[in-house]
Each structure stands twice: as structure tokens, then as C-alpha cells.
Amino acid sequence: MDFASLPHRFGERDAIGDLRTAEDGLEPEQAGTQSWRIAGRVLGRRGQGGVSFIDLEDMSGRVQLLADLEQLGEETFEQVRSVSIGDLIGVVGTATRTRRGELSVKVAEWIELAPCRLPFPDRHHGLQDVEVRHRQRYLDLMTDPEARDRFVARAKMVASIRRTLDDANFVEVETPVLQPLYGGAAARPFVTHHNTLDRDLYLRVATELYLKRLVVGGLERVYELGKDFRNEGVSPKHNPEFTMLEFYEAYADCEDVMTRTEQIVTAAALAVCGTTKVTVKDQEIDFGVPWQRMTLGEAIEQKTGINPLTLGRDPQPLVDYLKSQGIDTSRDKTWAQLVDHMLSHYVEPTLIAPTFLVDYPVELSPLSRRKPGGEGLVERFEAFCGGMEISNGFSELNDPDDQRARFEEQAAAGRAGDEEAHPLDEDYVTALEYGLPPTGGVGLGIDRLAMLLTAQDTIREVILFPAMRT
RNA sequence: GGGCCGUUAGCUCAGCUGGUAGAGCAGGGGACUCUUAAUCCCAAGGUCGUAGGUUCGAUCCCUACACGGCCCA
Numbered sequence: 258m259d260f261a262s263l264p265h266r267f268g269e270r271d272a273i274g275d276l277r278t279a280e281d282g283l284e285p286e287q288a289g290t291q292s293w294r295i296a297g298r299v300l301g302r303r304g305q306g307g308v309s310f311i312d313l314e315d316m317s318g319r320v321q322l323l324a325d326l327e328q329l330g331e332e333t334f335e336q337v338r339s340v341s342i343g344d345l346i347g348v349v350g351t352a353t354r355t356r357r358g359e360l361s362v363k364v365a366e367w368i369e370l371a372p373c374r375l376p377f378p379d380r381h382h383g384l385q386d387v388e389v390r391h392r393q394r395y396l397d398l399m400t401d402p403e404a405r406d407r408f409v410a411r412a413k414m415v416a417s418i419r420r421t422l423d424d425a426n427f428v429e430v431e432t433p434v435l436q437p438l439y440g441g442a443a444a445r446p447f448v449t450h451h452n453t454l455d456r457d458l459y460l461r462v463a464t465e466l467y468l469k470r471l472v473v474g475g476l477e478r479v480y481e482l483g484k485d486f487r488n489e490g491v492s493p494k495h496n497p498e499f500t501m502l503e504f505y506e507a508y509a510d511c512e513d514v515m516t517r518t519e520q521i522v523t524a525a526a527l528a529v530c531g532t533t534k535v536t537v538k539d540q541e542i543d544f545g546v547p548w549q550r551m552t553l554g555e556a557i558e559q560k561t562g563i564n565p566l567t568l569g570r571d572p573q574p575l576v577d578y579l580k581s582q583g584i585d586t587s588r589d590k591t592w593a594q595l596v597d598h599m600l601s602h603y604v605e606p607t608l609i610a611p612t613f614l615v616d617y618p619v620e621l622s623p624l625s626r627r628k629p630g631g632e633g634l635v636e637r638f639e640a641f642c643g644g645m646e647i648s649n650g651f652s653e654l655n656d657p658d659d660q661r662a663r664f665e666e667q668a669a670a671g672r673a674g675d676e677e678a679h680p681l682d683e684d685y686v687t688a689l690e691y692g693l694p695p696t697g698g699v700g701l702g703i704d705r706l707a708m709l710l711t712a713q714d715t716i717r718e719v720i721l722f723p724a725m726r727t
Numbered sequence: 728g729g730g731c732c733g734u735u736a737g738c739u740c741a742g743c744u745g746g747u748a749g750a751g752c753a754g755g756g757g758a759c760u761c762u763u764a765a766u767c768c769c770a771a772g773g774u775c776g777u778a779g780g781u782u783c784g785a786u787c788c789c790u791a792c793a794c795g796g797c798c799c800a
Contacts, residue, residue: 307759326760726794
């Protein structure tokens with residue numbers, strides 16, 4: 258094919274899926290009357306002398322083309338006969354069903370649209386090389402309908418989440434990706450440089466602090482769906498850039514946003530799967546409300562026999578326990594880090610059905626509001642499902658003095674070597690000084706939810722272009 | 728960051744713990760007028776991830792590195 262002579266458009270195109278539905282009633286050797294204009298990629302080719310069969314696929318489905326030498330004449334038939342697997346072509350023709358019963362389109366016009374110049378992957382086995390599937394995702398999508406379905410499902414999930422929030426009068430906003438100061442999550446940031454301003458900027462690790470500034474400003478219900486960036490390792494559950502939903506709701510507390518989280522996820526499951534029941538790691542789980550709830554302390558106690566939240570802030574019993582189980586505690590410098598370690602080691606992998614853990618220690622939650630009655634707890638939850646954290650939310654701390662004190666504790670932890678500690682954000686404290694209403698807020702990991710709703714056990718299968726070494 | 732496993736034709740895979748590599752598909756040529764993993768014939772296709780080392784001889788054994796995967800941190 259000579260590119261210069263190829264058409265620039267193929268208008269008034271019919272979807273192959275629509276054709277299949279409309280012509281499904283044809284009997285073998287019966288011809289339809291309607292003329293169809295379809296286009297797509299050639300995925301199969303079978304010659305039989307003066308008859309050629311082509312498999313053509315578009316986004317909506319696949320159909321067989323039937324080309325007849327006598328009907329097309331030698332020149333056009335030769336074009337059909339010599340098409341390569343992978344070529345993009347358009348066809349005009351009527352439907353028919355072959356003697357063998359295969360719904361087909363009898364080619365009347367044959368329009369070459371774009372060639373595939375490189376050898377096509379094996380069409381029986383598909384692409385097996387995980388590295389190639391990720392680096393050249395277009396090949397994965399071309400050859401594996403399930404891969405396409407997965408990303409369509411993800412899009413449906415995101416659309417459902419937007420719908421749920423929009424219907425509840427949330428305003429979708431966009432806040433800076435490039436931030437002079439990062440915050441809102443315990444994570445190491447990426448650093449970049451602005452040439453004209455001649456200053457370093459951070460890629461956001463969360464949208465939290467900007468969104469709460471907007472609530473201070475009077476946007477009482479806001480959400481943002483976008484990429485966060487965390488400078489940490491890649492794993493089946495981690496990609497350095499990932500998609501996060503955060504929403505904030507004024508005049509609501511932790512309990513309210515837990516309920517809303519259930520509502521959002523249940524609706525998304527229905528939108529993607531048509532049911533709230535999905536199969537994760539060979540186990541059926543039900544996103545239907547209400548989800549299980551227990552306190553963090555109870556959850557740890559269930560697995561270890563120790564409830565660290567009833568033992569004061571003494572790290573020693575926790576160190577003793579973990580060491581007795583052969584676990585390396587050398588990186589856990591504080592009581593709070595030990596609790597976190599116990600949570601992620603003993604509890605998180607076992608939480609398959611959707612579960613809320615509540616009552617987190619204040620040391621792990623520098624932006625959450627304290628639980629009345631003290632005990633060093635905050636009004637916070639994390640939601641787990643499929644053995645991983647999918648969501649985190651709380652009653653937002655709106656006391657500027659307490660917030661400043663928490664930031665200062667974080668800064669001290671940072672000086673002591675905690676690379677994930679929050680830096681002090683003066684402007685955020687200033688915003689709180691103007692008055693943040695009582696507010697509940699949530700972060701929800703979109704990639705992880707997509708993993709659950711599409712039954713994938715690695716995040717790379719729900720991210721189109723996952724991070725790879727160059 | 729550490730441990731283990733993997734890397735052979737464009738794709739999917741064989742290759743006997745040492746004697747310079749094979750098949751199917753795709754791509755090229757041909758036959759075939761209802762095939763559907765079409766079939767049949769012909770030809771072509773390789774720096775065996777990279778670089779060293781051991782050896783008369785390395786896809787195979789050893790070392791380092793690259794990339795990927797799993798587990799641990």
C-alpha cells in the first residue's frame with residue numbers, strides 16, 4: 258500500500274457488533290439486503306481458490322468477510338487475497354451466512370486503509386511475553402480482547418464513580434500536580450525543576466491539602482480524580498504513578514464518608530460487573546453494603562493475640578512479639594511504625610472481603626481529627642479488600658493549632674530519618690486558621706479497585722503503560 | 728536494596744547438564760471456488776539478552792551486567 262494514495266477517512270461506518278445483531282437471523286446461504294460499511298483490522302485469512310475468507314475485527318466485534326472472484330473481478334480479488342494479517346481495511350457489502358453457518362459480509366467494495374508492515378504476533382497463542390505486552394501495549398490490545406475489555410471496564414468504573422459523586426452535588430476540580438511543597442500522604446516524592454522560576458518542585462503524592470483548601474473556600478463538596486506520584490518501588494500493588502480519587506464533604510464526619518465510600522464502590526461494581534459479587538483470588542466477595550467493620554486494635558489482636566492499642570505506647574512488647582516470630586524490626590523506629598508493620602504483615606493480607614478498620618493511632622494520622630475521649634485515637638478508617646488497602650478516610654483535622662503541632666511532630670520524625678514524614682505546610686495551616694468546617698474526606702485507589710473489579714492480581718494489568726526500566 | 732527464576736527466528740515454543748540450532752504461526756512464492764487454528768508444495772528467516780571466562784570446542788558450565796517476573800525489605 259502506498260500511503261499517499263490511502264483514504265484519509267472512512268465515514269458513515271457501521272459497527273461490526275451492530276451488524277451481527279441486525280443480521281443474526283439469516284439462514285445459511287441466505288443473503289441480507291442492507292448494505293454495510295465496516296472497517297477494522299484483518300486478523301485471519303483463509304484462501305480457497307476463487308473464494309477468500311477474511312476475519313475482520315473492530316472495537317465492537319469480529320465478522321468474517323467473504324470475497325468471491327467472479328463477483329469482484331480479478332484486480333479487486335487479488336487485493337483481498339493478498340491482504341496481510343494486521344492490515345486495516347474497509348469493506349462495503351451485504352450480509353450473508355455461509356453454508357457452514359458463519360455470518361459473513363460478502364465483499365462488494367474493498368478499501369485499503371493502512372497496512373501493518375511488521376509481522377503480527379502469533380494469533381493462536383497471543384502475546385505471552387509480559388514485558389512486551391506492557392512496553393507495546395498496542396500489541397496486547399490488538400491481540401487480546403480480554404485486555405481491551407479490562408480497560409473498557411476500568412473506564413466504566415471511573416465513569417460510575419464520577420456519576421455517583423456528580424449526582425451527590427460534588428464539584429470536580431483540578432489541583433496542581435507540581436507543588437512547591439508536597440503533603441497529604443506518608444510517601445517520598447519525585448522532585449523536578451522549574452527552569453524559569455529556578456526552583457525545585459515536587460510531584461504531588463496526594464491532592465488532600467489542596468482539596469481541603471477548597472473546602473475552606475466554600476466548595477463544600479469537591480473531588481479530584483487524578484495521578485499521584487510516589488517515589489517508591491514497583492510491585493504487583495504499586496506503580497510510581499497511580500490514579501487516586503479524593504473527595505471531601507463539608508459538615509460530614511468519618512462515619513458519613515465511610516457510608517459514601519461503600520456507596521461509590523458498590524455502584525462501581527454494579528456498573529462494571531452488573532453485580533456486587535466479584536471473584537477475587539478464587540474467593541467470591543460481595544461489595545454490597547454494609548461492609549464489615551472492626552477496630553485496628555481488634556484486627557491485630559485477632560491475628561497475633563496482642564492488641565497494641567491497649568498497651569500504652571510501649572514499643573517493647575511489639576518488638577518482642579515480632580522478633581519471636583522471626584520478623585526483622587530494625588526499620589521500625591517507633592511504636593507507630595511497629596503497629597503499621599503488624600497491620601500490613603498480619604492483617605492486611607487476610608482482609609479479602611471489603612472491611613473497614615477504624616480507630617487508628619494519632620501518630621499514624623497527622624491530618625485526622627482526634628476521637629473524643631482521647632486514648633490517642635483518631636476518627637479514621639482504612640478500607641481493605643482482596644488483601645490490600647483500597648481506601649483511607651477520616652474526619653479532617655480542622656484545629657490549626659493541633660495541625661501545626663502534628664506537622665511539627667512530622668518534621669521531627671523527618672529530621673530523625675523518616676523519609677516519608679510530612680513537611681510543615683504553613684499555608685495549609687493558615688487556611689485552617691480561616692476555618693475549615695467539620696469535614697470528612699476519603700482517598701480511594703482507582704487502580705486497586707480496578708484490579709478487584711477485573712479480577713487481576715497485578716496493578717500492571719489495569720494500567721495501560723505501567724512503569725518499566727528504559 | 729537482598730534472594731530465587733527467566734531471556735533461543737517477528738510471535739509461540741523445542742533443543743539430551745558441552746560437538747556452531749529446530750517446529751508451528753506470521754512474512755515471501757505457488758496450488759486450491761464455502762473456509763474458519765483451512766489444507767498442500769517451495770524458498771527464506773538466528774550475534775541463542777550483552778560482555779568476559781573455562782574448554783580443542785559453549786545456547787548448554789562459571790562471573791559480571793541489562794531487562795523481566797516472583798518473594799522479602
